[in-house]
Amino acid sequence: MVAMNKGMKMLMISVIMIVLALVCVFLDLSWVSSTKSYTLQEIIDTLMGNGSWGSDIIIKEINLPRVVAGLFVGAGLAVCGSAMQAVFRNPLASPYILGLSSGASLGAAVSMMFAIPLIPVMITTPLLAFVCCFATMVLVYSMSRIGGTVRTETLILSGVAVSSLLAALVSFLTFIAGENLEGIVFWTMGNLGGASWEEIAFMIPIITTCIVLLITQAKALNAMMLGDIHAMDLGIDVKRTRLIILILTTMIVAAAVSFVGVIGFIGLVIPHILRIILGPDNRAIMPMSIIAGSSFILICDYISHAVAAQFGTLPIGVVTALIGAPVFIYLLMKRKKEVGWN
Amino acid sequence: MTGSVKTGLFTVMVVAMFALSTAAIVASSDVSADSGFYITDGKGNTIHFDGPVDHIITIGVGVTATVLQLGYGEKIVVADKYSSDNKAKVFDQLRQRISEGKAVADGTIYSSGVDALKSNVIDAADTEKGGVFDKYRDVMILTGSDTYLINNGLLKYFQDNGFRVLVWNDIVEYADVIVFAEKMSLIVSGSISPEIxxxxxxxxxxxxxxxxxxxxxxxxxxxxxxxxxxxxxxxxxxxxxxxxxxxxxxxxxxxxxxxxxxxxxxxxxxxxxxxxxxxxxxxxxxxxxxxxxxxxxxxxxxxxxxxxxxxxxxxxxxxxxxxxxxxxxxxxYPDYFQGDVPEVDTSSGNDALVMFIAGVVLSIVTAGVVIYLMRKG
Structure with missing residues (x-):
């Protein structure tokens, strides 16, 4: 009875979240201008091939890539966040805790400032962002190895140190950027519209595969949340699991951030919210993070366009922070056990 | 009718025809014989206009201000966000049109606003959905650096979607500003505004x-x-x-x-x-x-x-x-110049017409006198 109720509860929550996600998808597809949105019927007609010349372009060429990118980036960052919080046993952990966002930002800034020979211009920014993101993870991991082992505390400290250094370099490049200033600054704020279909096609298999593999580690993550020693007692190879999680997380972050820039707070806030609803079990949190993360990012993207009349289209990273930060503050104000951490 | 009278009448007719054709040439504006004109932008691209446009898309504070100052703000259907946000009084009309739903200005040429810009422009030209911008007759004016217009493919995007686009981003001299404003005047009104x-x-x-x-x-x-x-x-x-x-x-x-x-x-x-x-x-x-x-x-x-x-x-x-x-x-030079921008002295233009009419009258009078004398002879 208890198991059925729990199962029914999960089913109900899943259905609600899927419906919410669909609403977010259609909402974000509908935006045309600050004074006009397409109706659901118009969206469906267009997707079915019966739209006008304009709606074809706006929905299929402008909005749809943004929505699809948002679905996968939101899902990836949310799942990464839940995994990182479990690995580091730290509710403040996010996908960027190891300085990955700073590394990607540095790669993007370098690509915008300097002509890189032999690399086609169209892929320079995402390629360098991807490579620098991955290189950052390797650097942080290498720095934190002590006697062949890697402890979470040293990982976090190394991540903070490397992140600070890379952020300083990005600041320097921003200062001397000249006419590239706008490009660098807006890249670091995130933009779902920055991804083309080709880039999305590259992103999807990486993010999907890594999310699936991360979810297979959910049981191990549950054990690691009890501490390394307890996890080892339960038969978990902590060192190997940690490395696997880091690699998978880095791949997701690199694939996402390279094309859409740095979008924060999704990986930080979504797992916390789900923990309140579902409890601390990562076997429930991680799959639900897919839908919740996607929905959240699409809602933020819609809001970033909806306020265009007042402020212009806001970078999505600004909106996720403006919404995510107050939510996070609220969660912090509650007692720890109420956020389902213990 | 005597031969001398015929000669005199023929003279008057020739003078009159010359006068009329000259008057037509003098009275004509910059438009060509087929009443269309060509505009070449800062990139060397040339577009033909049958006449002034009915609607215009202006991306850039300067070009939007120019069209508004020329008195053709009602033709703007899409502008950029920086134009609508500019606090100068000249943009009040644009803000008014936006509040009335006759124009939109959500986007910019920069990465954060380019999607909104594309949506605004495409929607404005989607006649099936109520758009009023005619891609084949109207024109879009883009200003901004090559990084955003050319390198990021924005110009090509609009051209590939059938828009007529003119680009200016290398105006560095006041004389070039005048030429630019002159071209804008032709585009929106078909003539050179007195402001130019x-x-x-x-x-x-x-x-x-x-x-x-x-x-x-x-x-x-x-x-x-x-x-x-x-x-x-x-x-x-x-x-x-x-x-x-x-x-x-x-x-x-x-x-x-x-x-x-x-x-x-x-x-x-x-x-x-x-x-x-x-x-x-x-x-x-x-x-x-x-x-x-x-x-x-x-x-x-x-x-x-x-x-x-x-x-x-x-x-x-x-x-x-x-x-x-x-x-x-x-x-x-405060000792030499004060007050408002001086108005153009239009008397020289009027003087030419007056002189021309005087010359025609004199010619006719002369021909008349000659005919009279010839008849009398």
Missing amino acids: NKMRNVVKVIDDKLKEEKVVDKTEAFYLTYSGNVFKVGNVGSIATSMIVAAGGNAITIDTSRSESTYERNLTEIIATYGTDVVIFADSANIVQKPDRLEELEKQVGRDVKIVELDPLWNNYSIESMQGVWTMACAM
């Missing part, structure tokens, strides 16, 4: 007066802005610097060895070299309206130096730039 003549006239008035007063030593001045945490002076490539020259000044910070349109220079050293009679034309938003920066500037140049506020619209592809030129002349 006023833009030319202001330079002529200044030049004529300085020659009349035999001014040899031109007032020394320079343009000043603030970016990257430092004050920067104007160089070749800066519209404001060319306006100083057009206003009869000596732009002392022109350094042809440098390629940047503005560069950092020690302001105290400039004043020490040229003296406190130098006039500084300072950015309004970046310097004059910021008390800290203004104070810092006064520390560096001293309080005896004249600092004149430069309105942002003056330093742009805008008809308002003539106000900038005139303000500069008034600041540099």
Whole structure:
């Protein structure tokens, strides 16, 4: 009875979240201008091939890539966040805790400032962002190895140190950027519209595969949340699991951030919210993070366009922070056990 | 009818036909015989217009301001966000049209706003969904750096979707601003607005007066802005610097060895070299309206130096730039120039018509006299 109720509860929550996600998808597809949105019927007609010349372009060429990118980036960052919080046993952990966002930002800034020979211009920014993101993870991991082992505390400290250094370099490049200033600054704020279909096609298999593999580690993550020693007692190879999680997380972050820039707070806030609803079990949190993360990012993207009349289209990273930060503050104000951490 | 009368009548007919055809040529405007015209943009692309456009898309503060100042703001259907956000009064009409739903201005050419820009433009041209912009007759004007228009593919995007697009991003001289405004006038009205003549006239008035007063030593001045945490002076490539020259000044910070349109220079050293009679034309938003920066500037140049506020619209592809030129002349030569921008002396134009009519009348009278005399003979 208890198991059925729990199962029914999960089913109900899943259905609600899927419906919410669909609403977010259609909402974000509908935006045309600050004074006009397409109706659901118009969206469906267009997707079915019966739209006008304009709606074809706006929905299929402008909005749809943004929505699809948002679905996968939101899902990836949310799942990464839940995994990182479990690995580091730290509710403040996010996908960027190891300085990955700073590394990607540095790669993007370098690509915008300097002509890189032999690399086609169209892929320079995402390629360098991807490579620098991955290189950052390797650097942080290498720095934190002590006697062949890697402890979470040293990982976090190394991540903070490397992140600070890379952020300083990005600041320097921003200062001397000249006419590239706008490009660098807006890249670091995130933009779902920055991804083309080709880039999305590259992103999807990486993010999907890594999310699936991360979810297979959910049981191990549950054990690691009890501490390394307890996890080892339960038969978990902590060192190997940690490395696997880091690699998978880095791949997701690199694939996402390279094309859409740095979008924060999704990986930080979504797992916390789900923990309140579902409890601390990562076997429930991680799959639900897919839908919740996607929905959240699409809602933020819609809001970033909806306020265009007042402020212009806001970078999505600004909106996720403006919404995510107050939510996070609220969660912090509650007692720890109420956020389902213990 | 005698042969002499026939000759006389023939003469009158020829004179009349010549007069009528000449009058037609004199009265015609810049439009060609088929009433269309060609406009070539800053990139060398040429578009033919059958006549003035019914609607226009203006991306860039300067071009939007120009169309509004020409009095054709009702033709703007899409503008950029920076135009609608600009606090200058000239943009009130645009904001009014946006509030009435007749125009939109959500996007920019920059990465954060380019999707919204594309949506606005495409929707404006989607006639099936109520769009009024005719891609085949109307035109889009894009201004901005090549990085965003060309390298990021924005121009190509609109051209590939069938839009007629004209691009300007290399206007650095006041004379070029006049040509740009003239072309905008043709596009939206089919004729050259009197405002354009006023833009030319202001330079002529200044030049004529300085020659009349035999001014040899031109007032020394320079343009000043603030970016990257430092004050920067104007160089070749800066519209404001060319306006100083057009206003009869000596732009002392022109350094042809440098390629940047503005560069950092020690302001105290400039004043020490040229003296406190130098006039500084300072950015309004970046310097004059910021008390800290203004104070810092006064520390560096001293309080005896004249600092004149430069309105942002003056330093742009805008008809308002003539106000900038005139303000500069008034600041540099207060004994010679005061008050509002001088109006164009239209008497010369009217004089030509009057003289022409007088000549035609005289010709007819002469022919009439000749015929009379021939008949009498």
